[in-house]
Amino acid sequence: MTPTRKELSQASQTFCNAFAEKKNLAAILSLFSTTHEVSVVEHGLPILAPFLGRSFIGISGAQQYFRLISSLLSYDSISFSDYVVDPESMKVSVKGKGTFTWLSTKQSWDEIFIYTLDFDDELKVVQYQIWADSGAAYLAWHGELSHAKSCDI
Template identity: 55%
Template sequence: MASGKRAQLRQAAQAFCSAFASQKPPEEIFSHFSKSDDVVAYEHGLPQLAPFLGREFRGQDGIKEYFQTISGSLSYENMKFSNFVVDEEEKKVSVRGEAKFTWTSTEQSWDEVFTYVLEFDDSLKVKKYEVWADSGAAYLASQGILNELVGQK
């Protein structure tokens, strides 16, 4: 039974990541989240660097606000996920992601490797969504100075 739960957690994480990578409509992405008021999205980083960093987005409205804030600042392409690590006891899955991100207002882009830790509820819905990413590149792109620092035009 233990390996069955591990497989279910991995499958739930893969389904969420696939929906996000495929840029599915927001309703489909939100369908992977718990309906609990305790659901939370948190992207690690200094809040001064980007509007989606360093603060909890809690509850259903918070999850929607987080993704609206992200989509208002960033676009992405070629997103893929690998290295799914399942912690069956804690109901968490850690996953490595890669994508090309663009800060939309400056059109400056960077390739990034990032990590998600997804915590699931008993219904295999995401209860906690944590992100560790390159907040420095995001900040520099938002200021329009990333390309000059990395030698791009």
């Protein structure tokens, strides 16, 4: 039976809250499908950050993605809003915001990002896609974020 809009909304909120509450890796991975091949993709040019533009496939790939992210970045004050639920395609898109810090340079930035989550019939995540500020991540990685100036157009 296809999940309802309410069930998809609740499943996506559970997934997002796992990040906002800084749950451990096992708790996050438990939200992924065990009956379908899962994937994690953070969109962007791979040259901008080591986790961008690659497909991390399977639970082991998702684990690799989260370990890579946690070795490079920390985050605080994560919140989510504007959930868009499509029960026919079993997808949810959501806007998030928070403060991220590149660990090696200690440079931080405030960011708005988007998640798109595809679910299986058991309300587990099959595909997790992220669109975020790859430019800020790149500058922070190279210790140049504090030197960047805003452009007035």
